[in-house]
Amino acid sequence: MTSLASNFIGIRSPNPFWLASAPPTDKEYNVRRAFQAGWGGVVWKTLGLDGPPVVNVNGPRYGVIHGADRRVLGINNIELITDRPLQVNLDEIKSVKRDYPDRALVISLMVPCDEESWKSILGRIEDTGADGVELNFGCPHGMAERGMGSAVGQVPEYIEMVTRWVKQHSRMPCIVKLTPNVTDIRKPAEAARRGGADAVSLINTVNSITSVDLDLFAPEPTIDGKGTHGGYCGPAVKPIALNMVAEIARSAATRGMPISGIGGVTTWRDAAEFMALGAGNVQVCTAAMTYGFKVVQEMISGLRDYLEARDMALSDLVGRAVPNVTDWQYLNLDYMTKAVIDQDLCIHCGRCYAACEDTSHQAVAMEPGRIFRVKEEECVACNLCVDVCPVENCITMRELAPGEVDPRTGRVAGGFRDWTQHPNNPMAQAAE
Amino acid sequence: MTTTPMTPGVVPGRLTPDAYAANFRDVAPPLDEHEARVAADRCYFCHDAPCITACPTAIDIPLFIRQIATGTPDAAAMTILHANIFGGMCGRVCPTENLCEGACVRMEAEGRPVEIGALQRYATDGVVLSGVHPFRRGAPTGKRVAVVGAGPAGLSCAHRLAAKGHDVVVFDARPKPGGLNEYGIASYKAVDGFAAAEVDWLLGIGGIELRQSHRLGEQVTLDGLRAEYDAVFLGMGLAGVNALGIDAPEIDAPARRDAVDFIAELRQSDDLSTLPVGRDVVVIGGGMTAVDAAVQARLLGAQNVTIAYRRGQDRMGASVHEQDHAVTAGVRLMTNAAPVAVENGAVVLGYTADLPDGTLLNTAERISVPADMVLTAIGQRLAGVPDAVAVAGGKIAVTGPGRTSVPGVWAGGDCAAGGDDLTVTAVAQGRDAAEDIHGFLHAG
Numbered sequence: 080m081t082s083l084a085s086n087f088i089g090i091r092s093p094n095p096f097w098l099a100s101a102p103p104t105d106k107e108y109n110v111r112r113a114f115q116a117g118w119g120g121v122v123w124k125t126l127g128l129d130g131p132p133v134v135n136v137n138g139p140r141y142g143v144i145h146g147a148d149r150r151v152l153g154i155n156n157i158e159l160i161t162d163r164p165l166q167v168n169l170d171e172i173k174s175v176k177r178d179y180p181d182r183a184l185v186i187s188l189m190v191p192c193d194e195e196s197w198k199s200i201l202g203r204i205e206d207t208g209a210d211g212v213e214l215n216f217g218c219p220h221g222m223a224e225r226g227m228g229s230a231v232g233q234v235p236e237y238i239e240m241v242t243r244w245v246k247q248h249s250r251m252p253c254i255v256k257l258t259p260n261v262t263d264i265r266k267p268a269e270a271a272r273r274g275g276a277d278a279v280s281l282i283n284t285v286n287s288i289t290s291v292d293l294d295l296f297a298p299e300p301t302i303d304g305k306g307t308h309g310g311y312c313g314p315a316v317k318p319i320a321l322n323m324v325a326e327i328a329r330s331a332a333t334r335g336m337p338i339s340g341i342g343g344v345t346t347w348r349d350a351a352e353f354m355a356l357g358a359g360n361v362q363v364c365t366a367a368m369t370y371g372f373k374v375v376q377e378m379i380s381g382l383r384d385y386l387e388a389r390d391m392a393l394s395d396l397v398g399r400a401v402p403n404v405t406d407w408q409y410l411n412l413d414y415m416t417k418a419v420i421d422q423d424l425c426i427h428c429g430r431c432y433a434a435c436e437d438t439s440h441q442a443v444a445m446e447p448g449r450i451f452r453v454k455e456e457e458c459v460a461c462n463l464c465v466d467v468c469p470v471e472n473c474i475t476m477r478e479l480a481p482g483e484v485d486p487r488t489g490r491v492a493g494g495f496r497d498w499t500q501h502p503n504n505p506m507a508q509a510a511e
Numbered sequence: 512m513t514t515t516p517m518t519p520g521v522v523p524g525r526l527t528p529d530a531y532a533a534n535f536r537d538v539a540p541p542l543d544e545h546e547a548r549v550a551a552d553r554c555y556f557c558h559d560a561p562c563i564t565a566c567p568t569a570i571d572i573p574l575f576i577r578q579i580a581t582g583t584p585d586a587a588a589m590t591i592l593h594a595n596i597f598g599g600m601c602g603r604v605c606p607t608e609n610l611c612e613g614a615c616v617r618m619e620a621e622g623r624p625v626e627i628g629a630l631q632r633y634a635t636d637g638v639v640l641s642g643v644h645p646f647r648r649g650a651p652t653g654k655r656v657a658v659v660g661a662g663p664a665g666l667s668c669a670h671r672l673a674a675k676g677h678d679v680v681v682f683d684a685r686p687k688p689g690g691l692n693e694y695g696i697a698s699y700k701a702v703d704g705f706a707a708a709e710v711d712w713l714l715g716i717g718g719i720e721l722r723q724s725h726r727l728g729e730q731v732t733l734d735g736l737r738a739e740y741d742a743v744f745l746g747m748g749l750a751g752v753n754a755l756g757i758d759a760p761e762i763d764a765p766a767r768r769d770a771v772d773f774i775a776e777l778r779q780s781d782d783l784s785t786l787p788v789g790r791d792v793v794v795i796g797g798g799m800t801a802v803d804a805a806v807q808a809r810l811l812g813a814q815n816v817t818i819a820y821r822r823g824q825d826r827m828g829a830s831v832h833e834q835d836h837a838v839t840a841g842v843r844l845m846t847n848a849a850p851v852a853v854e855n856g857a858v859v860l861g862y863t864a865d866l867p868d869g870t871l872l873n874t875a876e877r878i879s880v881p882a883d884m885v886l887t888a889i890g891q892r893l894a895g896v897p898d899a900v901a902v903a904g905g906k907i908a909v910t911g912p913g914r915t916s917v918p919g920v921w922a923g924g925d926c927a928a929g930g931d932d933l934t935v936t937a938v939a940q941g942r943d944a945a946e947d948i949h950g951f952l953h954a955g
Contacts, residue, residue, distance in 0.1 A: 147552040148548075148549055148552045149548075426616040426617070426619040426620045427557075427561065427616055427619065428555045428557040428558070428616040429557050429558030429559055429560075430555060430556070430557065430558060432558050433558035445558075445559075449559075449561065469555050469620070470620060
C-alpha cells in the first residue's frame with residue numbers, strides 16, 4: 080500500500096494532513112480526539128506571553144457564507160489566540176506528545192515584537208517535546224491592532240527580524256505563517272527565508288466581513304450592535320491560497336523553500352492540488368470545524384487511492400504542477416479548443432445558452448426542442464458554459480487537432496505562438 | 512353490534528372518529544421553511560424554463576423558486592398570483608407530474624423533479640391564508656360584466672376584470688362559490704376549508720358581487736344578461752353527468768350514485784361518520800373523479816373498492832400519480848373491463864381489448880364483481896347552454912381567448928373547448944378572456 084508518511088522539514092507524521100493552528104487545536108481534549116481520528120499532526124493554537132490571558136468576545140465569533148443547502152463555503156472568525164494560561168497549554172502539549180510520539184506537534188507562537196519576548200517564550204516551550212514552532216504572522220484581527228499577527232506579517236523587515244531571533248534562540252524547526260493580506264506574497268516569503276525560516280505556511284485568514292445584518296445594520300458576527308472584520312477561511316479562499324502557494328513555489332527567490340499549504344482544504348483532492356503546486360503538506364481547519372475530525376479519513380483514503388492508481392509516491396506529487404504555472408505572456412495563443420455539448424448527457428436546462436447569449440459570445444444556439452449546440456464559428460472557448468452546466472462532463476472542451484482551422488479566426492491550430500511572439504505585441508521578438 | 516368496514520350494505524359510521532380524522536387529513540402536508548429552502552435550492556433557474564412552458568398559466572416558476580430560496584416567499588407568492596390567482600389551489604391539485612414537474616430538467620437529470628407544486632403552495636399559503644388581499648383595483652371604468660359560474664374559470668375572469676376597474680357580478684347555481692374547487696375535489700387535497708378561504712381572499716379585491724343559487728336558464732337568462740351588462744363570460748362548467756348506458760333494473764342493491772355527487776356531499780359534510788358508504792364499492796370510470804371517489808370510499812371505511820375502466824391503464828384519465836395513490840389506498844384497479852349489466856348485489860363487467868386502430872373490442876368474457884354501491888364517474892357533459900351559443904364537440908365553441916359565437920359573450924373553463932378539464936386551464940382561460948373583454952370594453 081502506498082505510504083502517506085510525511086517528512087516535512089524533519090518533522091515526521093504518518094500522513095501529510097495536519098490540523099492548522101485554530102480553534103480545533105486549542106486544548107488537549109480536542110487534539111487527542113484529532114489524533115484518535117487519524118490526523119497526522121497538529122499545530123497547537125497560538126500561545127502568547129505568560130501573564131493574564133487574552134480575552135475573547137462573549138458573543139458570536141464566527142460568520143459564515145452558505146452555498147446551496149446551507150453548505151458552508153466560508154467562515155470568518157474574530158477569535159484571538161489562546162485564552163488559556165500558558166502553563167496549562169504547555170502541560171497539555173507535553174502530555175499529548177508523550178502519548179502520540181509518532182504525530183507531528185508544532186506550537187504556534189505570537190508574542191510582541193521584541194527579542195526578549197521571543198527568547199522567553201521559546202525557553203518555556205523547550206521541554207514540551209514539541210517538534211517545531213510556527214510563527215503566527217498572519218492573524219488579521221484583534222492581535223494585529225496590538226502590533227502582532229498580520230501587523231508583523233505585512234512588514235517583511237519585521238518577519239526577517241523575528242525569524243532570525245527565533246532561529247537564534249531555538250534549535251526547533253521554524254515555520255513562518257504568512258498573511259494573505261498583502262499585495263505580493265513573495266516579499267514576506269523572501270523575508271522569512273532571509274531570516275532563516277525552515278518553511279513558510281500559508282495562507283492565514285483573509286480580511287473580511289461575511290455579511291451585514293439588515294435589521295441591525297451591523298456586520299456579522301455582531302457584538303452588541305457592532306462588528307469588526309474577521310479572518311476568512313474555508314473552501315471560498317482556496318483559489319487565493321493556491322495562487323499564493325504557487326507564487327512562492329515558482330519564484331526564483333523562494334524556489335525550493337518548504338511550504339505547508341493552508342486555505343480551504345476540504346477533500347483529498349484539495350490537498351493533492353496544494354501539494355502539486357509545491358506544498359510539502361497541508362493544514363486543515365474549516366473542514367474539521369464543519370464536519371468534525373473524521374473528514375481526515377476520506378482525505379487519507381482519497382490521496383492514497385490517487386497515488387496508487389498512478390504508481391506515485393507522495394514525494395512525486397509535491398511540486399509536480401509547479402513547472403506548468405507560468406505567466407500569461409507565455410501561454411500558447413495558437414492552442415485552440417471549442418466547447419462540445421454531449422447531447423446524451425444534456426438535460427436541456429439552457430444555462431449554457433443564457434450565460435453565453437447574455438454575457439458572452441452568442442456561441443450557443445438554441446434549436447427547437449431545447450437542443451443546445453455550440454456555434455464553433457463564434458465560440459472563443461471561454462469555458463463559461465462548462466462552468467455553469469449543472470451536469471458533470473456534459474460540456475467539455477475539444478482541442479483542435481494540429482492543422483485544423485478555427486472557423487472563428489481562420490487560424491490554424493497546432494503551432495506555438497505566445498504573446499512575446501505575437502505580431503500585435505509591439506514588444507514582440509521575431510518568432511521564427 | 513357496531514358497524515365496521517365488514518358490515519354489509521350502504522351504511523354510515525364504519526370507522527372510529529380517530530380513523531375518520533386520520534384518513535381525511537392533508538394528503539400532502541405543507542412544507543415548512545426548512546423543507547422549502549432545501550427544495551428550492553434544487554432549482555437550476557433554467558433559461559426559458561420548460562416548467563413555465565408546461566404550466567397552462569405560465570407562472571414564472573424559476574423566479575418564484577429563487578424568491579423562496581432568497582427568503583422572500585411573499586414575493587414568490589406575488590409572482591405566482593399575478594399569473595394565476597388560484598395558485599394556492601393549483602399548488603394542491605394540479606397534476607404536476609404531467610405539467611411543470613414532468614417538464615423539470617431534474618427529471619432528466621435524476622428522475623426527481625423540483626417539488627414545484629409543494630413550493631407553490633408554500634409561497635401562496637403565506638399570502639392567501641393571511642386573509643389580506645394584495646392586489647389593488649384600477650380606477651373604476653363604469654363597465655359591468657356578468658360572469659356565469661363561480662368556479663376557477665369564472666372567478667379568475669372576475670378577479671382580472673375587477674383588477675382593471677370593471678364591476679363584476681357572478682351568477683352561480685350552487686349555494687356556495689368555488690365550483691369544483693369547493694364541490695369537486697377530494698377532501699384530503701384541500702383541507703381546513705381552503706377552497707372557501709381562497710375564494711374569500713380572492714374577493715378581497717372588491718368590485719365582485721356574488722349571486723349564488725342563480726342558474727343560467729332559470730333565475731337568469733343569457734339574453735337578460737346581455738341586455739343588462741357590457742359583456743358576459745360563461746364559465747359554468749359541465750353540469751350534466753353521462754349516463755351509464757346499460758340496462759339497470761330497479762333493484763335495491765347495488766345503490767347507484769354519480770361520483771361527482773358523492774364527492775360533493777363528502778366535501779360539504781361536517782361529520783363524515785354520517786355518510787353512508789357500501790362495503791363493496793365499484794367505481795365505473797378512469798379519470799380523476801373516479802380516483803377521488805374510489806379513494807374516499809375506502810377512507811370512509813368501504814372494505815372493497817374497485818375501479819372498473821373499460822380501456823387499458825395507459826388510457827386512464829387519472830395521472831399515474833393519482834393511480835398510485837388509489838392503489839396505495841387499497842383500491843383495486845380493473846382495466847379493460849366495461850360494465851355490461853347490474854345484477855342484484857353485483858356489477859357484471861365484460862372484458863375488452865384495445866385494438867391497434869384505437870377502437871375497443873368487447874369480448875364475450877364476463878366477470879362479476881360484488882357490489883352494494885356503484886359510483887359512476889364516466890364524465891360530465893355540457894348542460895344548460897343557451898341555444899344561441901354554438902357548441903362543437905360537446906363544448907362551447909370558442910375562438911382566440913374564449914370568444915363564443917355570440918358577440919359580447921366569452922366562455923372558458925370546462926364548458927369551453929380547448930381546455931383539459933383542469934383547474935389550472937380553467938384559471939388560464941378565465942384570465943385570458945378577461946384580458947380580451949377588457950380590450951373589447953376599452954375599444955367600445
